[in-house]
Structure formats: C-alpha cells, structure tokens
Amino acid sequence: MIRSPAIRALAALLLTALALAGCRREPPAEDLAKAAGDPVAAVKAQARALRDNDLVRWSRLSLPPELHARSEALWDRRLAEATPAGDEDAREYAEVMARLTAPDAEAALMRDLEPKLQQFEAEVGGQWPLMQATASIFLSAAIEANTELAAAEKAHGRELADAVLDWAQPALITDRARARRAIAALSATARELDLPTLEQARALGMTPALEKGGVALAGLKQAALAYDLDLDAALDGVQAELLSTEGDQATVKVSYPLLGRTIAFETKMQRVGEGWYGAEAIRQAEAELAEAAHATGEALADDDGLATDAAMGASAD
Template sequence: MTRSLPHRLALLAGLLGALLAGGCQRDATPSSAIAVAPAARVAPATRPIDAVLLLRDRLLARDGAGFARLAVPPGLHARLASGWSAGRTRWPLDELPLDARLPKMLAALQKKDAQSTLIATFDRQFKGADRDIDQTLRTLVVFGGEYVQKAPDYTAAEREHVVQAIAAVGDWAVAAPLSDPARARRFFTALVAAAQRSGIDGKAGNAAFARLGMDDSLRRLSPFLATLLAQLRDQYGLDLDASLRGLDVRLLEQTGDSARLRLRYTLAGRPIDAIVPVVRIDGHWYLADFVARAEASLGPGADAGKPASP
C-alpha cells in the first residue's frame, strides 16, 4: 500500500506519536545499555485495550522486534518474516514516515565525511532561514489537511485523528528552532554515530534488510530510531516519549470479536482524541489497521496461508 507524503506526515504525528515512537526515557542511560524484554516473555493482548498498551510498552522498551510480534497474529508474523527476507515487505517500517528512504538515510549517515557534509548542507540551505522554513511548514500542513479531508481511503475516525495530529506537529514545527546551527550540529553528530553503530550496511540498501531478516533488522534499527526521537526531544522539544507515557486508552464498545477504543494523548502540547478499531483473532486482540496494512504489504497472493478472520 503506497503512502503519500501527507499521509506520512500524518503517520509521523499520529501513529509515531501515539504508538510508534520508540523514544528515549528521561535518564542518562545510553539506549544500547537498556535491557529489552524478549518478545517471547510478553503474552499477546487478551483485552481490547491491551492491543494498544502492549505495543506502547514494547516501544518504550526499544523492542522493535517485540513490537512486530505483538502487533499481528503469529501466522501473519511468520509470513511477514518470510516476505521480509524475500524483499516483498518492510512492515512494520511501512508505518513509519520515510520508510523507503531509510537505507539511503543510513548510507548518507555512514559516509566517512557524513557529519561535515550534512552540516555544510544545512548551513547552505537552512541556516537563518526561519521565515522560509515556517512558510514551507505552514503550506505543508494546509496541504496535508486538505488531502486527508478528501482522500477516499480514510474512515471518518481516521480522518479526524490524522487532521488533529497534522495540526499538532505543524504547530510544533513552526515554533521549533529548526534553523539553529548549533542544534543541527548536535542532531547530526548523534545520528551519524547511531547509524554507524547499527551494523546495517546502508550502501546495500534493501538487500541489507533482506539479509539480516525482519527481527534482526528491527533490533538494529531500534537504537537508531530511539536516538532520532531523543534528538527531536532534546534539540527541538518534541517529546514523543511523553506522548506514549501519557496515553489513555479506554474501551468504547465491543461486539463479538470487534471493538472500538478511544485514545487520548498529548502531542506537541496539543490534546489528541481518537477512535481506533481493534479485532480479535484466535483469542487475541490486535489493531485492525495494523493487521490490514501488514497483510496488504505482502502484495498479491498474500492471502495464501492466511488464518481465518472473525
């Protein structure tokens, strides 16, 4: 399922902010030193609200592989792992903005002169350009909001959630010191180091992910994404980890193997109120949208071997 730029901005704000932020705790412990509970020790969700809360906890634990295991039924997870190694899917990276650009991003950050090149590019294009940056951001927010309102592939609940998230991230971005060269230097320094520690060969592109497989790729990416989010917090004030910790999830209604949850959280200082569907498959609960997108990521013929849905 191809995601447009406005949709990716929405995912950054909504899904990344509410569920997919693998952000950092507010302590001095390096991300590489934080213990991650193996996914096998975490039972799948037996209550509708746990479909969200268990994923939130895996992300706070920087456990990308564990997140993937709990986000979909075991049979689908196995097919995703096989598809990942065959190069047919990159789910759950599909849920992240810029997922298709991750290999190029890693390759750029892993170059010998990466830090100096990035800083020079920043100085040339963004240093002191507050007015131009603000105008571009405002235009993107307006465009993204209009796109979401008209796009036919959104439900009413999704549309409302996404529009709120775009507005919140837009407000943050306009107020953030994005043109500050000192902050940019610290940002790039941290990302270069994290990319080089990942052990993922960015120059190999998607072949590197295929060679490592889904679980190992996600384990290696988790500290890198955690560093990215920590720098967004420390340099620019976007604390996605706080959004996760403050997430309030309540059951609105349940009918058999389907239910609707109400999510409330604060994103970039703005309250977000959203409704999300969950589904029970083989006795466990999952976010319906995640299951659907994971299935779609496998492409034509993905239904082969698919467990029966309720």
Template sequence: MRLPFLRHAMLPLLAALLLGACHGKDEAAQPGGSTPEAALQASIELLKAGDFDALWKHALPPADYANMRADWSLQQRDLRPLTAEDRTRFNETMQKLTGPDAENRLYAELQPQLAAMERQYKDQLPVLISVGDAMLKSAVAQSHTLSETQKTQAGSVIDVLLPWAQQTPWFDPARAKQAVGVAVATARKLDLKSPEQLRALDFDATMGKYAVGWGGLKQLLAIYGLSVDDTLNSVKLTPLSNSNGHAVVKVDYTLLGKPLSAETALLQENGRWYSEDLLRNARQSHRQLQQQAAPASAASAVTKD
C-alpha cells in the same frame, strides 16, 4: 526495505498505540492481549523500546505474523535492479555520515549555510509548511486504509503539529549541531556498507535496523521540542464498549501540550485482542501479494515446461 503492509499499517498502528502505561512483560511476550487495554499497553512497551519484530509478533495473530514474514521475500524479489547512480549516491552519503570526524566535518559544511537559509526561507517557511499541511490532509482524506474516524483523528494531530512546525527554530545553530551528531551516530549504528547489503537484509535484520532508525528519529524530534515518549506517556485509556468479541477503547493523550483523543476498535480472536484496523490491513496486503505472485509463478512453471 519494507513491505507495502508496513507502510499502510504504520499510521493506524501508531494511532492505536498512542498510550503510555506499562501492563506487564507477560502480555508483551504473547500475541495479542488478554483484554483490549492490555493489548494496547503491551504494544506501546515494545514500540517505545523499538523492538519492532516483537511488536508485530504481539500485534498480529500467529498465522498473520507468519504470513508477514513469508511475504517479505516476495516483496524483496520485486525490487528494481540497483543502478550505478544508486551505488554512488549511497556510498557518498554513508561516507559523509560515517567517515572520520564526520560530526565536525558535516557541521562545518552546514554552519555557514544556516544563516543564509534563515534569511532566504524564514518568511517563506510558514507558507511552505502550510502548503505541506494541506497536502498531508489531502493525502489523509484520500487514504483507503484509514477509516473516517481515523481520518478525523489524524486531522486533529496535523492541526497540533502545524503551529509547532511553523514556530520551531529549524535554523538554530546549536540545535543543528545536535541534530548532526544524532544523524552521524544513527548512521554508524546502522552499519550499512553497500546498497546490496541493504537489499539483502532479511526480515529480522531489517526490524533491527528499523529500531536504530526509530531511536534516531525520536532523538531528532526531541531536539526540536517534540518528545514522542512524553506523548506516549501522557495517554489514558477508557473502555467504551466490549461485547461479542468487539471492543472500543478511548485514548486520551497530550501532544505538544494540547489534549487530544482517539478511539481504537479491537477484535477478539482465539481469546486474544488485536487492532481491528491492523488485522484488516495485514490480511489485505497478504492477499494482494499472493495475487501478484500467482501470475509470476504460473509463468515460471510454463517456462520450465
């Protein structure tokens, strides 16, 4: 249900958009920004609102946005066929999340497990989280889509998230009950009846589902003490440079009470400003998909002849 570009671009995009002031609906309704700061500020409005289609339309030049939409069908065409196991697993999961009285049923099933899980994993969890922290940092270090500056900035974010993850009361019954309620409400809003329906979603419908999932994720994180919107609202922008169609903006923000900063490079095209890393990733993904599609098209033409 996603393009490789969306997976590879999301981290640099979110890094570029960690800010909170609103600049104006006129900027959000147009591709790019009239200034580097305006481009970032308008994007965060759309990100906070969960309007992902409008976000990509704003964050990419018109031709690149059109390519991304056209590439959607290429990506969907290459998905592996669904199996009976896929269908069974999907149907069982959605039935649990959306069936009658799902909130109480799921919590009744989860509640007796919480104390046992806490006894079993309480001492191990900090160690397991530390292992996950090391693996995540290794993945960031080996990333081919992040610059060295972005890797350093991502490492700083991970360092702040580690103690939060280790100290959060994941097995607290009250929080677990709230989390179950959010998961059920989100699943119902997604309104997915079958894996075939999920596979058949077009680009616009998928962006709408992303919006629902994003809203649910923010609620879940807030239950456990991490407010995405508070972090976004804390950001302050400082222009560092702007010449010859290239600009750098410093982004200062607070994550879980810890001050952090990042630098975002922007590029001017046709009088509008865009994230330089986002453009590079979008265009690289488009080229790769076109190259992958070319042999398939040639083989199809030969078969027809």
C-alpha cells in the same frame, strides 16, 4: 524550503505513531510478546514496545501469530525474489551512509547545512504564516486522499499535522545548537546501524530488519528531542479507554500529550484466539497477502500459457 534533521525524524516517527496507544505498565517478562486478553491491555502492550524501541515485539503484538508467520514468510519470499538495487540508488545510499558515519560527520554535515539555514532565514521572513496555511491545506488534502488510511486514522493524522505546523517555527528550525544535537544523534545512529551499503540493508530478514528499525527509532527520537519533540514523553502520557465491545470487536479511545496539546483518536481492536490486535493492522496484512497470492497466481497462469503456446507450436512443426 529546507528539511531539518528533526523534520525528517518526525515524518518517520509519526507514521509509527498511527499505531500509538496505551501508557506504560510492567507486565511479567514472559508475557511481553504475547497479545493481551483484553483490548485496552493489548493497546498498552503495543505502546510499551514502541516506548522500548522494540519493533520485534511490537510486530508480534500487532498481528495474530498465524498471520504474523505468513507475513514473515512473504517477506522472506520477496527477499529471495528481489532484483538487485539499481546502481544509482546503491551509490546514493552509500554516499549518505558514508557521510553520516565519517569521523568528522557532525562538523561536515553542519558545515553543509549552514548555508541552507541562512537561505531559509532570508527567504521565509514574514511569509511563514502564509507558508503554514499552505502546508496545512496540502497536508490535509494528502491525508484525505490516502486510501490506505481509515477515517479515524485520517482524523488522527490531521490533528498531528496541525500540532506539528504550530511547533515548526522558523526560529526553532534554524537554531544552530539544536541542529548540531540532531545531526549528532543521526550520525551516531547511522554508525550503530552498521549498514554501509544498500545491498546489506535490502538483505535483512524480517526480524533483523525490525531490530535495526528499533535502533533507527531510538536515534530518530533523540534527533527529535533536540527540537523539544519528546515522543517518549508522549508515549508515557497516553491514556486508553474502552468505548465499546461487541463480540470479537472493540473500540478503544486513545489520547496522548504532544507539543502542548492532547491528541485523541479511536482505534478498532479485533480478538483472534485469546488475544486482541489492531483491526486495521489485520486488514492491511491480509490484503497484502491476498495481493501477493493474486500476483503469484497471475504469474503462474502466464507461465502455463507460455508453456502451452510453446507445446502447440512444437506440435504444429
């Protein structure tokens, strides 16, 4: 089965949507990047940042300042220690970006896509219901097997998968006018990103990477909109409700409209200092930092062992 530009856009955006929450509200400008003092307002602030395609602000609202700073330091350390990208990966990346940013990119990409759309139309025929059912089983199994997702996130993921599978009808996927609009959006986004080589993309610090990510998010939204998938409307329509609080822990119910459905999930919030943050985001960031510290400790132990072995060998000589 081919992958249309909108499907690619959707896959990336729905990962971000796991953190989706809150409806838009205009806070004072100086408070935009400061976590709110109650869990519902904190959730709304994160949603507003996503609606504005401001991933820098979203990242600062997602983690307590000290933890965010440590995560950024880990990013910088990994950036400094990273080995160069492989020649094949670098070549493939450069080719894709060159095609997306070429002066005739829209026409050339549509010309390449046309035979694949024709093949899709010929092969699918009356098999779509069976393919939908198979895809539903596969996606449900993949979500369930993902050990990085909490139970609420898995339930949310299954709801999203069902909505997307109902939406992704063959006539929609093969609509040439929609495909042209999606390709134009992705091509314009690639030009705005201005990252022609993988080396340039991999050299970005955390804040520049998030700034580029905001550009990509805006472009992917536009590509999805070509297929009537309005993610900004979903963000605008989200409702948040405080279900419970106990000390520094809270549970918020979030619901939002998507593809003719109302999708709801519960998210855990945690108070740190004066602000509220997603409990799962905190857990994941702390786990990543702990894993990195453990790996560094093992590397240092290995180095010490090699030095000791060398010293003993020299003494024996």
